[in-house]
Amino acid sequence: MQRARVLLLNAALGPLDYRVPADMAVEPGSIVVAPLGPRQLLGVVWEADRMPSDAEVGDNRLRPLLAAADVPPLREPLRRLIEWTADYYLAPPAAVLRMALASTSALEGTRTAIEYRATGVVPPRLTPQREQALDRIGERQGLIRELADIADVSDAVVRGLVKAGALEAVEVAIDSPYPAPDPTHHQPDLSGDQRTVADTLVADVAAHRFRPTLLDGVTGSGKTEVYFEAVAEAIRQGRQTLVLLPEIALTEPFLKRFAARFGCEPVAWHSGLRSTQRRRAWRAIASGDALVTVGARSALFLPYRNPGLIVVDEAHETSFKQEEGVHYHARDVAVMRGRFEGCPVILASATPAIETRHQVELGRYAELKLPGRYGAAELPTIEAIDLLRSPPERGRWLAPQLVSAMEETLARGEQALLFLNRRGYAPLTLCRTCGHRFQCPNCTAWMVEHRLTRRLACHHCGHVEPVPRACPECANEESLVACGPGVERIADEVALLFPEAKAAVITSDTIWSPAKAAEFVARMEAGDIDIVVGTQLVTKGYHFPNLTLVGVVDADLGLEGGDLRAAERTFQQIRQVSGRAGRGEKPGHVLIQTHSPAARVMQALVTGDTEAFYTAETEARRDADAPPFGRYAAIVVSSEDQACAHQTAVMVGRNAPRVDGMVVYGPAPAPLAMLRGRHRYRLLVHARRALDVQDVIREWLGGLDWPAKARVTVDVDPYNF
Ligand code: ADP
Ligand code: ZN
Numbered sequence: 001m002q003r004a005r006v007l008l009l010n011a012a013l014g015p016l017d018y019r020v021p022a023d024m025a026v027e028p029g030s031i032v033v034a035p036l037g038p039r040q041l042l043g044v045v046w047e048a049d050r051m052p053s054d055a056e057v058g059d060n061r062l063r064p065l066l067a068a069a070d071v072p073p074l075r076e077p078l079r080r081l082i083e084w085t086a087d088y089y090l091a092p093p094a095a096v097l098r099m100a101l102a103s104t105s106a107l108e109g110t111r112t113a114i115e116y117r118a119t120g121v122v123p124p125r126l127t128p129q130r131e132q133a134l135d136r137i138g139e140r141q142g143l144i145r146e147l148a149d150i151a152d153v154s155d156a157v158v159r160g161l162v163k164a165g166a167l168e169a170v171e172v173a174i175d176s177p178y179p180a181p182d183p184t185h186h187q188p189d190l191s192g193d194q195r196t197v198a199d200t201l202v203a204d205v206a207a208h209r210f211r212p213t214l215l216d217g218v219t220g221s222g223k224t225e226v227y228f229e230a231v232a233e234a235i236r237q238g239r240q241t242l243v244l245l246p247e248i249a250l251t252e253p254f255l256k257r258f259a260a261r262f263g264c265e266p267v268a269w270h271s272g273l274r275s276t277q278r279r280r281a282w283r284a285i286a287s288g289d290a291l292v293t294v295g296a297r298s299a300l301f302l303p304y305r306n307p308g309l310i311v312v313d314e315a316h317e318t319s320f321k322q323e324e325g326v327h328y329h330a331r332d333v334a335v336m337r338g339r340f341e342g343c344p345v346i347l348a349s350a351t352p353a354i355e356t357r358h359q360v361e362l363g364r365y366a367e368l369k370l371p372g373r374y375g376a377a378e379l380p381t382i383e384a385i386d387l388l389r390s391p392p393e394r395g396r397w398l399a400p401q402l403v404s405a406m407e408e409t410l411a412r413g414e415q416a417l418l419f420l421n422r423r424g425y426a427p428l429t430l431c432r433t434c435g436h437r438f439q440c441p442n443c444t445a446w447m448v449e450h451r452l453t454r455r456l457a458c459h460h461c462g463h464v465e466p467v468p469r470a471c472p473e474c475a476n477e478e479s480l481v482a483c484g485p486g487v488e489r490i491a492d493e494v495a496l497l498f499p500e501a502k503a504a505v506i507t508s509d510t511i512w513s514p515a516k517a518a519e520f521v522a523r524m525e526a527g528d529i530d531i532v533v534g535t536q537l538v539t540k541g542y543h544f545p546n547l548t549l550v551g552v553v554d555a556d557l558g559l560e561g562g563d564l565r566a567a568e569r570t571f572q573q574i575r576q577v578s579g580r581a582g583r584g585e586k587p588g589h590v591l592i593q594t595h596s597p598a599a600r601v602m603q604a605l606v607t608g609d610t611e612a613f614y615t616a617e618t619e620a621r622r623d624a625d626a627p628p629f630g631r632y633a634a635i636v637v638s639s640e641d642q643a644c645a646h647q648t649a650v651m652v653g654r655n656a657p658r659v660d661g662m663v664v665y666g667p668a669p670a671p672l673a674m675l676r677g678r679h680r681y682r683l684l685v686h687a688r689r690a691l692d693v694q695d696v697i698r699e700w701l702g703g704l705d706w707p708a709k710a711r712v713t714v715d716v717d718p719y720n721f
Pocket of ligand 2: 440441442443445459461463
């Protein structure tokens with residue numbers, strides 16, 4: 001009898017043993033359906049021929065596996081990655097496995113699905129619900145369930161629209177093959193520097209062995225162009241490449257650029273895919289047909305059949321750090337995947353993280369540099385505007401110097417970008433009469449006014465309310481004031497100063513899909529926008545040759561937290577947004593509005609002395625024994641009941657083991673003391689790097705009695721410390 005140990009997908013349990021029916025063939029990695037109580041769960045065979053010990057359930061009492069899926073088994077390197085991730089980030093293996101299987105519908109064998117799209121026919125009976133549905137569905141296509149979700153109506157409303165002829169069925173093939181990228185489609189002429197770097201990367205891919213490389217090149221130096229050469233080599237070898245991007249908004253321009261180089265688009269993987277698209281992509285990835293996949297961090301755990309190269313683009317980006325569910329850092333897991341798969345990993349960045357540079361210093365990662373911009377493009381000049389010495393007019397946010405630079409830019413027919421990392425109109429609304437402030441009922445956060453939608457919104461939990469006419473506290477009708485600027489308020493000021501100019505606000509509120517991003521790119525390229533006012537969404541990836549001026553509205557914003565990462569984060573963000581200026585033949589200019597022009601980070605930005613800045617920041621980390629030297633783990637205890645959260649956190653702290661090289665701080669209210677209605681307390685564990693802190697925490701938390709109302713999450717290598 002064959003006995004298999006199976007890791008189940010949805011269970012909080014560890015792997016369980018099952019009997020393999022005689023007519024079923026399984027091997028390690030096989031995806032199977034297994035019974036659990038009355039349920040049927042998807043799982044993966046972890047050990048195929050298990051010899052039980054005497055104490056275990058006897059063979060005759062084992063339940064049989066129900067079915068084996070008709071897809072390739074998960075390969076050993078991926079299974080090791082799942083184990084490693086679960087172990088390192090203290091997460092349940094099943095939660096990591098879920099990311100690899102990604103969509104259980106991918107496992108269904110069907111070859112076609114029926115989707116629906118609008119016909120343009122107006123149904124005879126146009127109820128408000130039907131109208132809303134047609135309005136929201138627009139040009140989109142999807143399964144009934146998906147369209148109902150998009151339109152926020154019931155399935156029945158969508159079915160009614162089908163019956164009425166307003167939506168029609170479309171048959172989509174799920175296994176239709178993806179076109180193969182052609183490595184010779186359009187080969188660029190690389191500059192000398194670029195050629196040298198590309199040759200090294202190509203040789204790494206040809207050698208097919210693990211080697212992480214930091215590709216450190218200034219914005220516009222041609223990093224993408226150069227790593228495309230490595231991708232071309234992987235394609236020639238018939239091996240798969242994964243390119244990770246930090247934002248799904250960057251996917252669309254990337255697809256276009258990739259198609260220009262290789263003749264067709266790569267396979268895209270992100271949360272915006274329809275389930276049929278997801279299914280098709282998953283199967284092509286698992287079969288090896290998808291030669292190049294570009295995706296958000298979730299693409300990292302997919303079951304590539306024969307990976308030959310992993311690229312993490314904009315590798316310093318904080319969005320690679322997942323803060324929900326399994327708390328992992330995609331940059332670091334990408335390197336581990338490369339190690340298990342035995343393939344090169346390229347981390348591309350113009351502003352590498354201190355952690356990554358440290359790996360280079362230790363000799364663990366190779367480093368390749370592209371010091372100058374490609375072609376005639378020069379790096380922009382950067383100047384600080386001292387807000388204390390030349391402040392904006394009262395009630396305004398743009399200093400005179402920035403305004404006149406904008407005037408000159410527009411007069412030359414060029415484009416300008418104003419960067420402020422704050423969505424909405426104003427970050428805080430208060431009552432001038434009684435001092436009432438609008439706080440989110442679920443979070444320790446102010447409600448942010450959005451004028452475009454006339455609402456107050458919480459940026460943490462998504463709670464929204466209409467903006468009231470009167471103060472809810474004192475009922476005064478004309479006393480609510482908006483404090484401080486958000487991008488919408490800056491856009492108002494722009495409209496006032498430059499009534500003739502065409503301005504656009506670019507944030508996650510206005511660019512919420514790849515299609516919206518594509519629309520923005522097209523408008524910029526057509527010169528249909530003169531001034532962009534945007535959040536961090538516009539800081540990376542985009543290449544607009546006619547954009548020559550960048551104004552940073554509040555450079556001090558990121559420094560407010562005062563944590564050890566603040567300066568690094570500010571440096572990266574402002575360098576990135578500066579990188580949008582002067583990417584073509586026209587020179588770029590950057591103006592930074594700050595109250596502290598003498599601060600080290602502002603000086604580094606203005607002088608461009610990156611090395612001195614990094615050295616000083618690294619020393620500060622060393623002095624504090626902060627990462628990359630010492631390490632942190634955050635333990636967050638949360639509960640809807642504040643007393644329970646607090647008491648549990650205190651109990652955890654009291655039971656902290658005494659371990660040489662480890663110190664536990666707290667509990668203290670977490671940085672967001674209340675989030676989505678849950679009160680949160682944080683214990684911060686600081687440990688020497690050599691200590692197996694995960695092991696200590698596992699034993700410590702595993703031995704405690706947890707109240708049913710409390711929940712604990714552990715964040716190993718938290719971004720904030
Ligand atoms: P980075 O990724 O370093 O910001 P990109 O790869 O986006 O730089 O290159 C910046 C711009 O220069 C792009 O428009 C790119 O197409 C162009 N470019 C870079 N290298 C070359 C080359 N060798 N030949 C033609 N165009 C190039
Ligand atoms: Zn909230």
